Amino acid sequence: MISTKTLRDGAIVAKRNLIKIRRVPELLVFTTLSPIMFILLFAYVFGSAINVPGVGYREFLIPGIFAQTVIFGATITGSGLAEDMQKGIIERFRSLPMSRNAVLVGRTDSDVLNNxxxxVVMSLTGLVVGWRIHTSFLEAAAGFLLLLLFAYAISWIMAWVGLLVPSPEVVQQASFVVIFPITFIANTFVPTNGFPGPLRAIANWNPVSSVTEAARQLFGNTSAKLPTPNDWSLQHPVIYTLIWVVIMLAVFIPLAGQQYKRAASR
Structure with missing residues (x-):
């Protein structure tokens, strides 16, 4: 259980990370430019060639872009921790009278705020290209919250990776090799009913597909004309996504904590 001291110290570390973004605004600029580029590229270049029955492709697309972007945004946790390790900042933190878990808590919390x-930037861009929310305020808020919760769980995986590898460059390369395919072998950009059989099964049980489908349902960006998937994961996408969130947090919070102790003692 996280103590009050850990939360208080974690908030200070999170503030430190957010101040860094303010002092180096290029970090935030390039983080937001990538999803904007994807929205414009798929909406105007590929969108004309992709037909989604019963719903405009741009409305179908935006929740998928949300999911992809917050997952990639979670990789900042790993590269940030690897950079702090490389520069000896973690050793400085260990010399201070602060909770050992505060560094990890503050890092993951600040990256949620970054997401x-x-x-917000992606939502505004989506509204410009024609994306709309067709559900209630509470349902839409639940959609955004689920995306952030999923990204928070991914950030703990990235925290473990960031403490495991020697440099932020390795974190970026390793995360790209893994995250890029899992965000494309999913329903993020096109419905999976056209995928070959084995690939469709993998895509439908991919948690990226479930968080994307959950967001589409909560935003009202679905259509009765789309084929109903037979897989339980997409018939109950919110529950399936939350199951994955619980698993990732239960496994990687302890792993990241243990790796932090080993890495900081080297």
Whole structure:
């Protein structure tokens, strides 16, 4: 259980990370430019060639872009921790009278706030290209919250990776090799009913597909004309996504904590 001291110290570390973004605004600029580029590229270049029955492709697309972007945004946790390790900042933190878990808590919390900013920018871009929310305020808020919760769980995986590898460059390369395919072998950009059989099964049980489908349902960006998937994961996408969130947090919070102790003692 996280103590009050850990939360208080974690908030200070999170503030430190957010101040860094303010002092180096290029970090936030390039983080937001990538999803904007994807929205414009798929909406105007590929969108004309992709037909989604019963719903405009741009409305179908935006929740998928949300999911992809917050997952990639979670990789900042790993590269940030690897950079702090490389520069000896972690050793300085260990010399201070602060909770050992505060560094990890502050890092993951600050990256959630970074994702909030990115989602706001993407939402505004989506509205410009024709995306709309057709559900209630509470349902839409639940959609955004689920995306951020999923990204928070991914950030703990990235925290473990960031403490495991020697440099932020390795974190970026390793995360790209893994995250890029799992965000494309999913329903993020096109419905999976056209995929070959084995690939469709993998895509439908991919948690990226479930968080994307959950967001589409909560935003009202679905259509009765789309084929109903037979897989339980997409018939109950919110529950399936939350199951994955619980698993990732239960496994990687302890792993990241243990790796932090080993890495900081080297």
């Amino acid at each position: 909030v900013i990115v989602i």
